[in-house]
Amino acid sequence: MRSREVRLIARPEGAPRPADFELAEVDLPNPKPGQLLVRNEWLSLDPHQRRRMLDLADGSMPPFALGAVPAGRAVGEVIASEVPGFAVGDRILNHAGWREVALIDTGRDRAPERLDSNPGTPIQWYLGPLGASALTAYVGLFDVAEMRPDDVVYVSAAAGAVGGLAVQIAKVTGHTVIGSAGSTAKADFIRDELGADAAFSYRDGPVAELLGRSAPVGIDLYFDNVGGEHLEAALGALRTGGRVALCGAISNYNADGPAGAPSNLFAAVTKGLTLRGFMVAMYEKRTEDFRRQMREWLAAGKVVYPEAIFDGIEGVAPGFIAMLAGDTVGKALVRLDGRDLRTSTNYG
């Protein structure tokens, strides 16, 4: 079975470049007992993958190996199975990353998840509004930041896959929400399409000033997808008893030095603030609750979930680079042509 895959061949310095990746063709064996082959239909492009391209000695997730395919979520169809409980034709979610066809070894790899074949549920939603990005938004608000009824909520990277849902979940549950992103067009999108009460482009001035103008009474909850100057501004704007969900620090992923730290962390003492970090894997037990609630909101049209789609395995590197550059809105995905693995088809 021929397949193509995208490998990391150099650790990016600053913003990733096409030369940091290579597209390679491989020949996959037939599965042995405990293995299955999945033809991927959709690949997820995620900011946290950028971080693992660095070789950091900071006790965080291990770095991706050079010359190997970066791990990541994908959904597709089983095309051969030697694993009890998985049959040809099953749709599954796997973590094998940027591959057209993946050989999953259940003894070695993270277990695949069989997905409901619900005709009303596009399969890529399991990478999106029913998947890890959305679960991140959901538990970040409810479990990590312990959102309260009258909270004023601020979300950074609010046009992104996680932030866009955090804005909508906070709105649909009755909160005042402020969002920020990297362009005026995105700010308009956050306000007009996602329903935020206020939004700004952080390129329009110091974040602390822009946030102060959007949230004149201050904020109670900050969903931090960015770190750096945004976190510092939020610490300044948070009211007594405020909470921060530390989800990511995308502003630092492309940086060479250590992550820029807020100079005003002492505000946490004087205002009794709580900062809590998390990885979505720590909250997987909440998946059932989350999906039940999210299906309701999706069915009622209460949340929207825009996708930035790149086509074909050749779209992985450009899509990933565009997402990190802030050129996408919503969930960044690669759509694969599942029928002919040697011809990339542009779905335009």
Add this chain to the structure above:
Amino acid sequence: MRSREVRLIARPEGAPRPADFELAEVDLPNPKPGQLLVRNEWLSLDPHQRRRMLDLADGSMPPFALGAVPAGRAVGEVIASEVPGFAVGDRILNHAGWREVALIDTGRDRAPERLDSNPGTPIQWYLGPLGASALTAYVGLFDVAEMRPDDVVYVSAAAGAVGGLAVQIAKVTGHTVIGSAGSTAKADFIRDELGADAAFSYRDGPVAELLGRSAPVGIDLYFDNVGGEHLEAALGALRTGGRVALCGAISNYNADGPAGAPSNLFAAVTKGLTLRGFMVAMYEKRTEDFRRQMREWLAAGKVVYPEAIFDGIEGVAPGFIAMLAGDTVGKALVRLDGRDLRTSTNYG
């Protein structure tokens, strides 16, 4: 009524110097309705007073005014009262700071607290093991950091008024405890007198290395009295789900620039850490529980509470300077001679 008081006359740059303070004599009027006079017996010297000597525009507590007496806790005896419920001879705790005699105006000032006249309870314990420093240690562990049965606990400034009790409370409730301070003698004291399982002087090397040697399996709870390099080391040593009580940042109080921030805050994301700041005033509702428990421990000899005593109102500035320089162990106090306000008596 003649009294003497210590005023702040210059904002300290770096470590405070004697010239930043002045001793002045004042003539106090007889109390009007709603006012009382208290002859202080003990004054509290606290690290947080240093912070308020800076004029910081960071949303924290307002700075002390120049030319005025810094606010702070004191205990003493009512010598004249026009306040219903307070009689001459009552022992009270007040917040009027470094004065021999204080005129308390209940319409303007923070309310005084009448103290139990228990012959077994030295009155200065209400500034110490039954007072705000100890309540800080208690709620910092139990409420702020939500201490759990098997936590490995690390306390910085562990020979200080707050840290010393945090060490002992964590030990008496069955935890493994590591303490640090600024000298080998203090480290010995923390281990030998306070009962910590391990202790080190942060002057002996990088804190991260010293902490790693004292806590080879890592830590679960960090009681942060220091900030800076200590917080950074703790973030590195904390295990998944670990918690930090952000109590103070004494390492920054004498600094001119913004507080040194940890460069590894992202560890909070990857390890799911919680950092929670607090001021003891936010937890005053816990005073009753805390005192009941602490009286038990004190009566059973399970906690000790060393005091660093400076004598007379002239001892305020030298005592405050010595405490901030790390030259004291335990609670720093000024003892006033309540009988003759114009002659300082050395109790040596």
